[in-house]
Amino acid sequence: MNLFFLLIYFIIITTVIEIFVILFRLTDLKLEVSWFQVISLMTGTGFTTGESELILGHPIRRKLATFLILFGAFSLAVIISSISTILSDDLRTKEILYMAGGVLLVFALLKLKSVQTKLSKLFKQDMKQNIELDDLPIRDIFMSEKQDLLLNLHIYKESTLFQKQISEVIHDYDELEFVVLFILRGELKLRKNIYHTQIHEGDQILIFGDKNVISxxxxxxxKIMEEKLKNTQHTPVSEHHSL
Known part of the structure; x- marks a missing residue:
């Protein structure tokens, strides 16, 4: 009977993982990232990876993560307790079956496309109404349209901007659909007169605007940056990466 209890409880844990993978996906988190982070949160291992910033920087994901951490700690206690009482009759199979049925019901509901659509809208509405702008991740602030691009441009000697001003290379920049947010030079962020500042090798220019215009x-x-970074096994910050 105790082994049956453990089997049912493992089914509950597996279903909870599936449920929270769906919930994280509804906040626009990639499937593979959702899987790893949900398991990491429940087991308390691996969550210190760089991808954890995608959870910590998002208000709704933080709430989901809090539940997972607590559920993981509770599950470990239950499993240890169950094993230690393997010969006792204290485990209430009926109650655990009810719990398993409830969790499976929630999972079945979340698999429905209509429910996922409503939850996704609810999450986005909650973000707009209750969350301060500075609490939002960069993706949700900048990437509101399909054509939006946030690019961290690395400058090399071969770059056309090397030892030039942005205004010299890009004419009528103030009439185009893009803006330079700042220039990162070592630990220094340049925000003043950035269109008329000479660009040095090693500078990183953070640019936001229309993807087609910037490209x-x-x-x-x-192209030069992508080739250089590919050789050094780095990846530029763009619309596909969080800052």
Missing amino acids: KLLKKDI
């Missing part, structure tokens, strides 16, 4: 204006520099 056309800085096509050569982006």
Whole structure:
């Protein structure tokens, strides 16, 4: 009977994992990241990876993560207790079956497309109404349209911007659909007169705007950066990466 209890409880744990993978997916987190982070949160292992910032930087994901951490600690206690009382009759199979049925019911509901759509809208509505702008991750602030691009452009000697001003390379920049947020030079962030500042090798220019406009204006520099970073096994910060 005790072994049956453990089997049912493991089914509950597996279903809870599936449920929270779905919930994290509804907050626009990638499937593979959701799987790893849910298991990491429940077991208390691996959560210190760089991807954990995707959880910590998002208000709704933080709430989901809090439940998972507590549930993981509770599950460990239950499993240890069950094993230690393997010869006793104290375990209440009926109650655990009810719990398993409830969890499976929640999982079945979350698999429905209509329920997922409503929850996704609810999450986004809650983000807009109750969360301060500075609490939101960069993706949710900047990447509101399909054509939005946030690019961290690395400058090399081969770059067209090297030892030049942005205004010299990009004419009528104030009429185009892009903006330079700042220039990162070592530990120094340059925010003043950035369009008229000479660009040095090693500078990183954070640019936001229309993907097509940026890709056309800085096509050569982006290609040089991608080749350089590929050789050094780094990845530029763009719309696919969180800051």
